[in-house]
Amino acid sequence: MTQFIGVFRHEFNMSIRRKGLWIGNAIVIGLFVAAMLSPQKTGPDGSFSGNPPLQETGNMVYMFNMLILLVAGILSSDRLQRDYRLGIRELQSSTAIKPGVYLAGKYFGSVISTLVPFFVTVVFLGLYAVFSGRAPIEVLKWVLLAFITIAIPTFVFVVAFSLVCPLFLPVRVYQILFTGYWFWGNFLNEKVFPTISGTILNSSGIYSLQGFFNGTISRTGEPLHTPIEALLNITVLFICAAIVLYSGYQYIAWQNRKA
Amino acid sequence: MKQDSLKYTFKTYRLDHLYLPAAFLALFMIICMFRLEPDDLFDMSRAYLGAVIPLVGGIMASYAILDDPALELRFGTPARAEHLLVERLGLIFLIQVMCATIFQVFVTTIGADLSPLGSFWRIQLAWFIPTISLMSLGCLGSLISAQTMTGTFLTSLIWLIELLARGWLACNSGKYFLVFMGALMADHPDLTANQITLTVLTFLFLIFSWLLLRKQEQYI
Numbered sequence: 001m002t003q004f005i006g007v008f009r010h011e012f013n014m015s016i017r018r019k020g021l022w023i024g025n026a027i028v029i030g031l032f033v034a035a036m037l038s039p040q041k042t043g044p045d046g047s048f049s050g051n052p053p054l055q056e057t058g059n060m061v062y063m064f065n066m067l068i069l070l071v072a073g074i075l076s077s078d079r080l081q082r083d084y085r086l087g088i089r090e091l092q093s094s095t096a097i098k099p100g101v102y103l104a105g106k107y108f109g110s111v112i113s114t115l116v117p118f119f120v121t122v123v124f125l126g127l128y129a130v131f132s133g134r135a136p137i138e139v140l141k142w143v144l145l146a147f148i149t150i151a152i153p154t155f156v157f158v159v160a161f162s163l164v165c166p167l168f169l170p171v172r173v174y175q176i177l178f179t180g181y182w183f184w185g186n187f188l189n190e191k192v193f194p195t196i197s198g199t200i201l202n203s204s205g206i207y208s209l210q211g212f213f214n215g216t217i218s219r220t221g222e223p224l225h226t227p228i229e230a231l232l233n234i235t236v237l238f239i240c241a242a243i244v245l246y247s248g249y250q251y252i253a254w255q256n257r258k259a
Numbered sequence: 260m261k262q263d264s265l266k267y268t269f270k271t272y273r274l275d276h277l278y279l280p281a282a283f284l285a286l287f288m289i290i291c292m293f294r295l296e297p298d299d300l301f302d303m304s305r306a307y308l309g310a311v312i313p314l315v316g317g318i319m320a321s322y323a324i325l326d327d328p329a330l331e332l333r334f335g336t337p338a339r340a341e342h343l344l345v346e347r348l349g350l351i352f353l354i355q356v357m358c359a360t361i362f363q364v365f366v367t368t369i370g371a372d373l374s375p376l377g378s379f380w381r382i383q384l385a386w387f388i389p390t391i392s393l394m395s396l397g398c399l400g401s402l403i404s405a406q407t408m409t410g411t412f413l414t415s416l417i418w419l420i421e422l423l424a425r426g427w428l429a430c431n432s433g434k435y436f437l438v439f440m441g442a443l444m445a446d447h448p449d450l451t452a453n454q455i456t457l458t459v460l461t462f463l464f465l466i467f468s469w470l471l472l473r474k475q476e477q478y479i
Contacts, residue, residue: 019404024412031420070419074412172326172411173279176318179415180311183422192302194290 003097007105015079015113024071025117032063033125053135054142058213061122061146065205066187069158072114073178076162078171079110080248089255099252103163107245111159115151122147142213149212150205153234157203160241164248200233201240207233276351280315284358287311288365300371307362308386309442314418316355317393321401321410323347325478340472344465348394359386376445384454385441392438392457393418395464402471405478436460 015021051059080103083089092102126143129135158178166174186204188195196202209215211230225233287307291300324347327333363382367373376382393414401410421428421438428437434449435456444450471477 018408020406020408020412023404023409024416027413027416066423067416067419070415071412074415075408078408172318172322172407175411175415176279176315179314179318179418183419187423193306 003101004105007097007102008109011079011106011109012113015075015110016116018075021071021075021114022117024075025068025121028064028067028071029117029121032067033121036060036125052214053129053139055214056129056135057126057139057142058146058150058209058215060125061143061150062205062209062215064118064122065151065154068114068118069154069204070179070182072155073158073162073182074175076110076114076159077166077174077178080106080163081166081171084167084255093256099256100249103245103249103252107159107163110163111155114159115155118151119147122151146208146213149208149230149234153208153237154203154205157237157241160244160248164244164251167248167251200229200236202233203237276319277354279319280312280354280358283307283311283315284362287362291366291369291371295369297370297372300366300369301373301375304362304366304371304373305376305385305442308359308382309389309439310418310422312355312359312386313389313393313438314414316351316390317397317414317418318411319351319397320348320394321397321414322407323351323398323401324472325401325405325407334475334478338475340469340475343472344398344469348398352390352394355386355390359383359390376442381441381445385445388441388454388457388461389438391461395461395468399464399468399471402468402478 083092122143123140126135126140129139130137162174162178165178169177184193185196186202186206188197190198200207206215207225207230210225211227211233284307287303291303294300294303324343363373373382376385396417397410397414399410400413401407403409417438421436424433425437425439425443428434429440429444429447434440434447435453437444437453438457440447440450440453447453
């Protein structure tokens, strides 16, 4: 446990201090906050002014999730690979740190550091909605719920791939494939192009948005996905992340044995 | 000196600069073979030419200059900034040109009609302008922050934001910065203004990159 905390703390501190993390998040958050708070035809502004607060909360978290995750995926892609590239892994493998502990520390450090700006933003916007009288105090609870059900499963899924895949691929190749995947696999209409976006493998958080927060209601008035489907989607994302991390663990252990 | 420099560029050339664009080209060609309806072929063509080529070019360009294991040695020699830019970006761009040309010949041969994008030159501008725009953005982003990662996520973010919000951007002043307008909204009345704006921006980004590269010591 001490080893895990050490690796985790080291990774978290390195990752949270990256300029890129804050520049990327500032671009996305600035863009969305400007769009949300700019005057709309339907009311004084675009946030918490029309739909029920529960739905608005889900929409807000989902909206940020669409782009912040791209930043997180790209920034996480060199976290493990750079240890190999810079020769740090050789030093680390000469210590008593086990491959599983090392991978877990790197993984949770990356996931949590990339979630911090996102969490701060949505909590701040929730507080703004409450204190400006646009939404009841319960909205803070829903923000937390939306963050847990929409943001965390997608971050868990994406960061696992971003850490492990660059062990097998050049980082830039992974980054191109990841950017393409994020649009193709989550937002592209299946009628236009063959895609997995309409399946349970969609990792954008749309299942949770529709299943738990009634977001994006269909023309018939029925939610497009049920809470059961949303739970299934979250489970599938966690299982995929676990499989990928296990592959990464096996690869690192093999590298250690080979060295 | 120039010949040696080019020789170095070819010798240290990363193969993924070649195989990744080739893999995307092959993938889209295979998909086209399974979707031979003219409308489907047109959709595939503008997706590949207008979105995939610029993304690949943009991210590759982010790595073009700073991702060199012998960067310190390279900057230790009297290399001129403009030569470095042309060598590194030119090679990446050349591959994108080859992919775009091969793809257009292929889809036209199997029956695609690209005329909804406009004349021959309009079709070429539909992929050329987004490609050089994202390439110059990626290169500048990397040089400004002295990190390839910044150029990469700037390119990816702009690509994704503009693709997801293209309808919204086309209705306001974002229409002048919408890199996909030539491929996805070829009948937009402000297409010419959009292409002029993006070309001017590209030149500005390249000039700024050149100015940054003149102070090579900051990357050592």
